[in-house]
Amino acid sequence: MATAELTNPADALEAFRKEAAGWLKENFPKSLVGKENVLAAVEGGSDPDPEAVAWKKAMGEKGWGTPTWPAEYGGGGLSFSEARVLQEEMGKIGAWNPIGGMGVMMLGPTLLEFASEEQKKRHIPPICRGEIRWCQGYSEPGAGSDLASLQTKCEDKGDHWLINGQKTWTSGGQWADWCFALVRTDTTKKHEGISFILLDMKSPGVEVKPIRMISGTSPFCETFFTDVKVPKENLVGEPGNGWTIGKRLLQHERTNLSGGGSLGRGRGPSLSDIAKHYVGTDAEGRIADADLRMRIVRHEMEAKAFQATARRVMLESKSGNISLGSSILKNVGARITQERAELTLEIMGMNGLGWSGEGFSQAELGATRGWLWGKAVSIYGGTTEIQNNVIAKRILGMLDHQ
Amino acid sequence: MAVLNEEQTMLRDMARDWAREKSPVTAFRKVRDAGEAIGFDPKAFAAQAEMGWTGVIVPEAYGGSDFGYLSLGLVLEETGRTLTASPLGTSSLAATSALLLGGSEAQKQAWLPKIASGEAIAALAVDEGPRHDPAKIAAKAEKSGDGWTLGGAKAFVAEGDGAHVFIVAAQTGSGIGLFLVPADAKGVSRASRNMVDARSHAEVTFDKVALDADALIGPEDGADLLDRVLDRARAGAAAEMLGLAVQAFEDTLEYLKTREQFGEILSRFQALQHRMANQFTQIELMRSVVEGALEAIDAGRDDVAEKVSLAKATACDTLHLVSREMIQLHGGIGMTDEHHAGFYIKRARILENAWGNAAFHRERFARLAGY
Numbered sequence: 001m002a003t004a005e006l007t008n009p010a011d012a013l014e015a016f017r018k019e020a021a022g023w024l025k026e027n028f029p030k031s032l033v034g035k036e037n038v039l040a041a042v043e044g045g046s047d048p049d050p051e052a053v054a055w056k057k058a059m060g061e062k063g064w065g066t067p068t069w070p071a072e073y074g075g076g077g078l079s080f081s082e083a084r085v086l087q088e089e090m091g092k093i094g095a096w097n098p099i100g101g102m103g104v105m106m107l108g109p110t111l112l113e114f115a116s117e118e119q120k121k122r123h124i125p126p127i128c129r130g131e132i133r134w135c136q137g138y139s140e141p142g143a144g145s146d147l148a149s150l151q152t153k154c155e156d157k158g159d160h161w162l163i164n165g166q167k168t169w170t171s172g173g174q175w176a177d178w179c180f181a182l183v184r185t186d187t188t189k190k191h192e193g194i195s196f197i198l199l200d201m202k203s204p205g206v207e208v209k210p211i212r213m214i215s216g217t218s219p220f221c222e223t224f225f226t227d228v229k230v231p232k233e234n235l236v237g238e239p240g241n242g243w244t245i246g247k248r249l250l251q252h253e254r255t256n257l258s259g260g261g262s263l264g265r266g267r268g269p270s271l272s273d274i275a276k277h278y279v280g281t282d283a284e285g286r287i288a289d290a291d292l293r294m295r296i297v298r299h300e301m302e303a304k305a306f307q308a309t310a311r312r313v314m315l316e317s318k319s320g321n322i323s324l325g326s327s328i329l330k331n332v333g334a335r336i337t338q339e340r341a342e343l344t345l346e347i348m349g350m351n352g353l354g355w356s357g358e359g360f361s362q363a364e365l366g367a368t369r370g371w372l373w374g375k376a377v378s379i380y381g382g383t384t385e386i387q388n389n390v391i392a393k394r395i396l397g398m399l400d401h402q
Numbered sequence: 403m404a405v406l407n408e409e410q411t412m413l414r415d416m417a418r419d420w421a422r423e424k425s426p427v428t429a430f431r432k433v434r435d436a437g438e439a440i441g442f443d444p445k446a447f448a449a450q451a452e453m454g455w456t457g458v459i460v461p462e463a464y465g466g467s468d469f470g471y472l473s474l475g476l477v478l479e480e481t482g483r484t485l486t487a488s489p490l491g492t493s494s495l496a497a498t499s500a501l502l503l504g505g506s507e508a509q510k511q512a513w514l515p516k517i518a519s520g521e522a523i524a525a526l527a528v529d530e531g532p533r534h535d536p537a538k539i540a541a542k543a544e545k546s547g548d549g550w551t552l553g554g555a556k557a558f559v560a561e562g563d564g565a566h567v568f569i570v571a572a573q574t575g576s577g578i579g580l581f582l583v584p585a586d587a588k589g590v591s592r593a594s595r596n597m598v599d600a601r602s603h604a605e606v607t608f609d610k611v612a613l614d615a616d617a618l619i620g621p622e623d624g625a626d627l628l629d630r631v632l633d634r635a636r637a638g639a640a641a642e643m644l645g646l647a648v649q650a651f652e653d654t655l656e657y658l659k660t661r662e663q664f665g666e667i668l669s670r671f672q673a674l675q676h677r678m679a680n681q682f683t684q685i686e687l688m689r690s691v692v693e694g695a696l697e698a699i700d701a702g703r704d705d706v707a708e709k710v711s712l713a714k715a716t717a718c719d720t721l722h723l724v725s726r727e728m729i730q731l732h733g734g735i736g737m738t739d740e741h742h743a744g745f746y747i748k749r750a751r752i753l754e755n756a757w758g759n760a761a762f763h764r765e766r767f768a769r770l771a772g773y
Contacts, residue, residue, distance in 0.1 A: 139734070142662075144663060144733055144734060145663050145664075145733070146663035146664045146665075149663070149664075149665075168734070169734055211738055211740075212738065212739040212740070213737050213738060213739060214729075214737055214738070214739055214743070214744030214747075214748075216739070278532065278533065279533070289761050289762075289765075290765070291760075291761035291764055291765060292761050338726075342722075345751060346754075346755075346759060346761075348532060349531070349532030349533035349534075349755050349759075350532040350533070350557065350558040350597070350603065350752075350755055351532035352532070353597050353598045353599075353748075353751055353752055353755065354595065354596065354597055354598070355596045355597055355598050355600075356596045357594075357595070357596040358593060358594075358595070358596075359593070359595045359605060360595075368598060372598075372744070372747075372748075375726075375729050375730070375736075375737060375747075376734075376737050378730055379729075379730065379733050379734055379737060380734070383730075383733060384730070385673060385674070388673070
């Protein structure tokens with residue numbers, strides 16, 4: 001921390017604010033405002049904009065893309081207060097975080113907790129610099145909700161591991177450089193036979209096949225492993241400890257997938273605005289379709305309750321308490337996302353059901369594809385049904401009938 | 403299930419067998435993959451015509467069988483189960499109804515035999531925006547000499563790409579009139595719209611189209627006629643929706659009975675059992691009101707409008723639920739294009755929008771009932 005010599009915490013934070021503002025002003029080009037590509041960290045293709053490349057490099061070297069991660073592994077080494085200040089300063093000038101993807105959202109925090117010193121030194125810095133794209137090798141055709149029934153075999157061959165099997169729903173598999181996977185090192189035990197391993201997607205024997213989704217896109221792949229040799233040092237934790245590590249990683253995934261409280265906030269026109277545009281208003285300026293209007297209200301109120309809960313959960317967990325509220329975030333987030341998409345579609349009528357070509361605006365086509373894609377939110381990262389099981393069994397203590 | 407007579411039972415069984423054997427979902431997939439603007443397979447439509455389905459509501463004098471709306475609804479339900487892409491609902495039910503209810507003898511002679519034989523496809527061109535709203539018709543037909551000059555644009559006209567004749571709703575000066583407009587008339591142009599269900603929903607423009615006096619179907623002030631025609635179109639859409647809901651439900655049930663997780667067949671989980679029981683319940687309710695609307699039309703009852711709005715609103719809500727549950731309960735596989743769950747939800751949303759969504763019909767029902 002550059003301002004360590006200042007003893008008053010408030011002064012120190014203000015000093016950091018100045019430092020952050022100055023650095024951002026110097027490094028974030030105004031031309032990049034609004035040009036954030038949230039999928040860039042997942043999808044392939046190098047960014048053609050040299051200014052965006054330079055911005056990513058600067059943020060990566062500074063470690064501020066992963067502001068609270070330890071500086072010794074390439075993170076920003078900031079406190080939570082400093083990270084919030086940084087975010088505020090970025091918000092002021094429209095700067096966005098160019099470092100993201102599964103490495104940041106899921107793998108990094110998991111490695112920090114479970115990996116050996118060598119593994120941390122090797123794998124975390126490239127994540128902080130946004131150099132390596134990671135994909136997740138968890139689900140298999142026969143192991144979806146029942147993930148622990150996974151069969152991908154990982155055999156100890158003395159000087160290396162040998163992996164055979166098939167993964168599915170590998171997000172961004174066709175663009176990924178590396179994969180973190182759950183594999184079976186022991187076939188005699190269910191959960192304790194699973195290990196957590198890191199593997200190079202360029203290894204011989206790795207084959208990926210994109211899966212076309214109902215939205216027309218192919219963000220996932222089937223991934224096949226045929227006699228893939230993996231160095232011994234790539235196994236994280238102890239053999240058989242993968243289920244514990246993998247579950248911890250899923251917690252990071254679920255927190256991120258719930259939308260983190262950003263849903264329904266500020267961005268773009270509100271449902272009410274869209275409805276007034278497509279449906280029109282009555283003499284008193286209300287949405288002309290009274291039935292639709294009430295359903296929009298119900299939805300918006302639930303979204304507000306969701307945001308309030310997400311905020312409460314964040315505050316409670318920061319103060320060191322385990323928040324029961326966190327268990328509901330993914331399901332509520334999924335429901336709100338999907339309901340908003342359905343309402344948008346209903347409001348737009350036939351204009352919200354275009355697939356491509358003439359006659360539809362970009363916003364309308366985006367609404368259609370987003371609606372279809374959004375159906376995955378209640379399936380991936382633990383289905384709504386599985387989340388409800390967790391609530392019923394672990395929190396409410398409702399056990400299966402015998 | 404409505405109590406069917408022998409002819410209706412035979413017709414339904416025939417449609418069910420044909421749909422399963424000759425027009426399974428894979429046939430729709432081929433139509434989708436072909437990407438033709440016309441949005442259906444002419445051979446499949448020809449086969450339907452050959453079996454007489456294009457003339458089910460057409461009187462025998464014009465080449466039909468006069469079996470009525472419930473009978474045609476049964477066919478639409480069965481073919482809807484496998485998502486058969488065909489102009490049957492639009493041409494042989496909706497547009498045909500306009501001729502049956504308002505057409506002069508000459509108009510019937512000119513078009514019904516061709517429609518009943520499948521030689522001609524007719525389309526209803528009513529809405530001008532993305533949401534069904536017959537109160538917002540701006541297209542205009544102006545008297546010129548003995549005839550009319552028609553101008554305006556119609557949006558998302560079902561089967562608009564393949565239609566040979568349009569039945570166009572337009573302001574006549576004394577109200578809304580319906581006009582028969584051949585697709586090859588001078589001034590008629592169409593632009594395809596590529597939509598989620600891969601079917602035809604064209605933008606059709608009428609630019610100073612000159613029409614003879616006998617192009618007008620029914621009175622110059624024909625809002626009532628239009629309403630009655632629309633009610634028949636709505637009931638037809640609801641019948642197709644019933645087919646979609648039934649099949650989506652059955653496929654989901656079958657999947658739950660075969661997919662294993664946690665060492666158990668999914669259908670043994672009580673939480674899922676109750677969800678399926680709920681859908682089954684809603685579909686039973688839907689069937690009653692959809693068949694009730696079709697029967698009311700056949701019986702010439704005076705509460706057709708209420709019955710139809712009840713049926714369409716219920717159909718929209720139920721199919722909405724079932725199409726969502728189909729994807730969720732199939733899990734990841736239901737999200738893939740390789741599976742057909744996506745086809746059902748896409749067609750479902752189009753039909754939910756067609757001729758008034760649930761909110762439209764709840765509002766209409768409330769008005770009709772004096773709430």
